[in-house]
Amino acid sequence: MAYDVVVVGGGIGGLTVAALLSARGVSTCLLERNSQVGGCVARVEFAGHDFEPGMGLYTSFGPGEIYERVFSELPVEMPESSLLADSDDLYSIEGGPASVAERFAESIKKSGGTLRLNSPVLRLAYDQTGQNAVGVDLLSGETVIARRAVVSNLTVWDTYGKLIGLNRTPLETKKLLKTLQGQGAYLVYASLEESALARLPGERFTVAEFSVAIGPPGSAPPGKRAVTIKTRTDPTDWFAFQASEEEYEERDQAALEDVWTRLHASLPAFGPDIEIIETANPRTFYDLTRRKLGMVLGVESSSEPLGHHTSLPNVFMVGDTITAAPTMDAVVSSALALTNQLTK
Ligand SMILES: Cc1cc2nc3c(=O)[nH]c(=O)nc-3n(C[C@H](O)[C@H](O)[C@H](O)COP(=O)(O)OP(=O)(O)OC[C@H]3O[C@@H](n4cnc5c(N)ncnc54)[C@H](O)[C@@H]3O)c2cc1C
Structure with a gap:
């Protein structure tokens, strides 16, 4: 199959570009390896709980801000959002951030674009000279042709x-890549007795090194709330020294015990009213997103953000490792800028 633009990855960045391009009449195909869209903000559901996948702090949902600007071009409604208590710029999104991803996916289809799930991309496809990218090769062996551009959401x-391919990566870029550091996240998804809420500082708060996001009523079985607790972790730690699955399980268990003890010490108000349901660590984030070392919190860098260009003239990047901040609104904003560049 041939399209003007092929987008690799259906995270927020890839979806925004594909939705906007399709709405502007550009023939576009988005290829996502998973069975659902969203990447880092894909739905997280365990034991009847619908968990907030991140910290639940979303900016730029106000009038005239980036989401309104992007959705005004699309044939779908923007998800409802509401300001968090005591904040004038932080919003919660009805249905969580996955609903933004799902609206973009719906928009691609409504505009006549192509969205293919369960379609992992293996590498770029090159022409006979081996110099120019002409599309992408899928893991299945199929080649999808991109007449104008490939956009990588990796x-x-x-x-x-x-x-x-590293053999085609310029030396300077290889050196630069080595200087860029990413962080890992460790998350605990838990179930909280609703009666304990009154003892807590709020529904979104930070205590010591933990960010806590409590889901709305209805996100959990009656009388309960879904809670996501996030802390940082060194990603390399999760990929080294684990020769077997048992060792990995032990590492995960030790991390959980450590986090749980420190969390209760920092916030005794949870008391016995909170129960662990699941955890996420750099290994599980790798399984979900295939990001190198499961690094899901952007790039820590003192230099300027990298921008959309790559070493190939028709291959571009979109996503949180090339933006100034690793946040959803920064990714959407940068995806709009790339779309404008591709359609000018
Ligand atoms: C724990 C956590 C908390 C967060 N909290 C907040 C918050 O409160 N507020 C906020 O604004 N932001 C938050 N963020 C940041 C925000 O979620 C991310 O910046 C954003 O979702 C990143 O989107 P992306 O498009 O860059 O990449 P990703 O979400 O990583 O998307 C990449 C996509 O590419 C797909 N893919 C990978 N390899 C292939 C392949 N070979 N072929 C096809 N597809 C492929 C993946 O499956 C994935 O769907 C948080 C992030 C995390 C991890």
Whole structure:
């Protein structure tokens, strides 16, 4: 199959570009390896609980801000959002951030674009000279042709390491990639007795090194609330020294015990009213998103954000490793800028 633009990855970045391009009449195909869209903000459901996948702090949902600007071009409604108590710029999104991803997916289809799930991309396809990218090769062996551009929603490390190929990556870029550091996240998904809420500082708060996001009523079985607790972790730690599954399980269990003890020490108000349901760590984030070392919190860098360009003139990047901040609104905003560049 041939399209003007092929987008690799259905995270917020890839979806925004594909939805906008399709709405502007550009023939576009988005390829996502998973069975659902969203990547880092894909739905997290366990034991009847619908968990907030991140910290639940979303900016730029106000009038005239980035989401309104993007959705005004699309044939779908923007998800409802409401300001968090005591805040004038932080919003919660009805249905969580996955609903933004799902609206973009719906928009692609409504505009006549192509969205293919369960379609992992292996690498770029090159012409006979081996110099120019002409599309992408899927893991299945199929080649999807991109007449004008390929947009990678993979991290900057994976765009070069997997799509472009390290043998085609300029030396300078390889050096730069080594200087860029990413962080890992460790999450606990838990079930809270609703009666305990009154003892807590709010529904979104930070205590010591933990960010806590409590889901709305209805996100859990009656009398309960779904809670996501996030802390940072060194991603390399999760990929080294684990020769077997048992060792990995032990590592995960030790991390959980440590986090749980520190959390209760920092916030005794949880008391016995909170129960662990699941955890996420750099290994599980790797399984979900295929991001290098499961690094899901952007790039820590003192330099300027990298921008959309790659070493190939018709291959571009979108996503949180090339934006100034690793947040959803920054990704959407940068995706709009790339779309404008591709359609000018
Ligand atoms: C724990 C946590 C808390 C957060 N909290 C907040 C918050 O409160 N507020 C906020 O604004 N932001 C928050 N963020 C940040 C926000 O979620 C991310 O910046 C954003 O979702 C990143 O989107 P992305 O498009 O860059 O990448 P991703 O979500 O990583 O999307 C990449 C997509 O590419 C797909 N893919 C990978 N390899 C292939 C392949 N070979 N072929 C096809 N598809 C492929 C993946 O499956 C994935 O769907 C949080 C992030 C995390 C991890």
